[in-house]
Amino acid sequence: MKLETRTEGAGGTPLLIAHGLYGSARNWGVIAKRLSDRGQVTAVDMRNHGGSGWDADHAYPALADDLAETIEDQWDVLGHSMGGKAAMALALRHPEKVRRLVVADIAPVGYAHSQQQYIDAMRALDLSGVESRRDADQRFRALVPEDGIRAFLLQSLDIAEKKWRLNLDVLEAEMPKIVGWPDDLEGTFERPVLFLSGGDSDYVQDAHRADIRAFFPKARFAKIPGTGHWLHAEKPREVEASVRAFLDA
Numbered sequence: 001m002k003l004e005t006r007t008e009g010a011g012g013t014p015l016l017i018a019h020g021l022y023g024s025a026r027n028w029g030v031i032a033k034r035l036s037d038r039g040q041v042t043a044v045d046m047r048n049h050g051g052s053g054w055d056a057d058h059a060y061p062a063l064a065d066d067l068a069e070t071i072e073d074q075w076d077v078l079g080h081s082m083g084g085k086a087a088m089a090l091a092l093r094h095p096e097k098v099r100r101l102v103v104a105d106i107a108p109v110g111y112a113h114s115q116q117q118y119i120d121a122m123r124a125l126d127l128s129g130v131e132s133r134r135d136a137d138q139r140f141r142a143l144v145p146e147d148g149i150r151a152f153l154l155q156s157l158d159i160a161e162k163k164w165r166l167n168l169d170v171l172e173a174e175m176p177k178i179v180g181w182p183d184d185l186e187g188t189f190e191r192p193v194l195f196l197s198g199g200d201s202d203y204v205q206d207a208h209r210a211d212i213r214a215f216f217p218k219a220r221f222a223k224i225p226g227t228g229h230w231l232h233a234e235k236p237r238e239v240e241a242s243v244r245a246f247l248d249a
Helices: 025-038 062-070 082-093 118-122 131-138 149-154 168-173 173-177 206-215 236-248
Strands: 004-006 015-018 042-046 075-080 097-106 193-198 219-224
Touching: 004 025, 015 062, 015 082, 025 042, 025 236, 042 149, 062 082, 075 082, 082 118, 097 173, 118 149, 118 168, 131 149, 168 173, 168 193, 193 206, 206 219, 219 236
Parallel strands: 015 042, 015 075, 075 097, 097 193, 193 219
Antiparallel strands: 004 042
8 A cells, every 4th residue: 555655855774654553654753854864764654544545454464565665675664653563564574675673662562452542532522613723622632631642643633624534443443453463473583673662661561572582683672761652752852862873873
């Protein structure tokens, strides 16, 4: 599937950025712009998100193949959360496409939590009469009280069309696959991988390191202190510096 893309800069080894669940390429706009001084940075809207196509299949092999179709020759790849799992699947299925890989706050394991509550909240938001982002924010506050999460979700609301730029039906149906990890992914990726996590997040635990090294024997680990799962939104400069240092090493 051809994905909607946003590109900054030119030249160098291109960097592909894959966002997380309910996100879009624009979530990474600040970091993409800053990193574009070293070469091309292309952020994508994943399938069933943003301006990209919708499809009933939202399993990681399909997401990985979308990324492979976007990459010409061999690029660096950065993926966060769902995008991190898609990026890992890309490196395992199409290792020739990836030079270096950065996985932001996720591991190649299944998780017990669900993100269904946000689908319920988005469906429950009454969009009639909403004329501005501020109107939507005021109505959405009762459903999603956390300011950061609410602002993040509202980036995927098309105010003019009064609809979400997310395929909520498919994301709900495929939620077990999104929070899981494919049992049939095999092999190893033999080039460098950075697992960059939030210091306050529990998504990448010491107990996951054996699973990580089974797929990525050259894995390195780093944490951004004082951040949770949304590390790129909470401390973009620190994330940019870590990614830059790793890719340019």
